[in-house]
Amino acid sequence: MKMRHAFLSTPIGPLLLVTNGRALTRIAFDPPRPTELTDIGEPEESDPLLQRACMQLEEYFDGRRTDFDLPLEPSGTPFQLRVWQALREIPCGETRSYGAIAARIGRPSASRAVGMANGRNPLPVVVPCHRVIGANGSLTGFGGGLPRKEALLSLERPRPEETPSRREETPLPLFGTK
Numbered sequence: 001m002k003m004r005h006a007f008l009s010t011p012i013g014p015l016l017l018v019t020n021g022r023a024l025t026r027i028a029f030d031p032p033r034p035t036e037l038t039d040i041g042e043p044e045e046s047d048p049l050l051q052r053a054c055m056q057l058e059e060y061f062d063g064r065r066t067d068f069d070l071p072l073e074p075s076g077t078p079f080q081l082r083v084w085q086a087l088r089e090i091p092c093g094e095t096r097s098y099g100a101i102a103a104r105i106g107r108p109s110a111s112r113a114v115g116m117a118n119g120r121n122p123l124p125v126v127v128p129c130h131r132v133i134g135a136n137g138s139l140t141g142f143g144g145g146l147p148r149k150e151a152l153l154s155l156e157r158p159r160p161e162e163t164p165s166r167r168e169e170t171p172l173p174l175f176g177t178k
Contacts (some may be wrong), residue, residue, distance in 0.1 A: 003045035009055050010061050011155075012148045017057075017123070019049045023073035026122045057125065063155065066092035068126045075122065079107075083117035090131040093156045108136045111135075119143060125152065166171040 003025075005018045018026035044050060052070065058063035074084055082105045089104070090096050096104075098111040098118070106111070114132075121129040124144060130152040134140045140148035 004050060005048040006045050006047070008053060008057055010057065011028065012061075012144070012151050015057065017046060017050055018055050019053070020073060021047075023071035023076065024053050024123060025051065025073050026127065027124055027126060029124065029148065053126075060125070061155070064169065066156070070126060072126065074125055076117070076120065080117040082129050083114050084121055084123070084129075087118070087121070087129055087132065089125050090128055092128075094159050095133045095153070096138075097130050098132060099135055101132060113168045115141075128152075131156075138141070139151060 002021055003018060004021065005016060008015045010016060013029060016026070016028040017024060021023060025134055034148045049071070056065055056070060060068070074081070078152050079146075083101060086101050086104045098114045099108070101118075102108050102110045102114045105114075116130045119134050121127050121143070125132065130142055130144075139149055139153075154160075169171065
């Protein structure tokens with residue numbers, strides 16, 4: 001499949017979105033300079049998958065979307081893929097600790113490894129690594145920087161008119177199954 005990419009302006013800065021034609025494979029903050037774009041294919045604003053991803057991200061940043069319905073194919077180890085799948089299960093507006101994610105995937109003593117996998121997430125925002133916090137509730141490292149993490153968490157805080165009962169929970173497909 002041919003790699004393609006698009007840029008999207010967002011309230012937290014520009015995002016680079018990359019697809020392999022079947023699924024979204026990468027989202028990057030602070031996109032690289034054009035001379036560094038050799039592994040992401042051609043710019044293709046009219047690609048249907050990139051258009052759909054851009055639309056869903058715009059809805060998210062406008063507060064009209066809490067979950068993403070996109071085919072995803074992140075590249076990672078089996079452990080990383082399990083961590084990233086667990087991240088997708090954290091409801092919008094909520095956070096989990098690294099230890100809670102480790103326990104969720106059946107590796108309760110692997111919180112540091114979870115942190116490393118979280119830091120290597122190739123699909124931030126869509127795979128919400130920003131929802132993972134320290135055991136004491138503190139904001140910890142984030143590939144996009146702590147100000148972006150704080151902005152994303154602030155964006156996701158429930159508004160007074162929202163109640164948990166109004167939020168719908170739908171099961172998320174496993175990577176590569178959409």
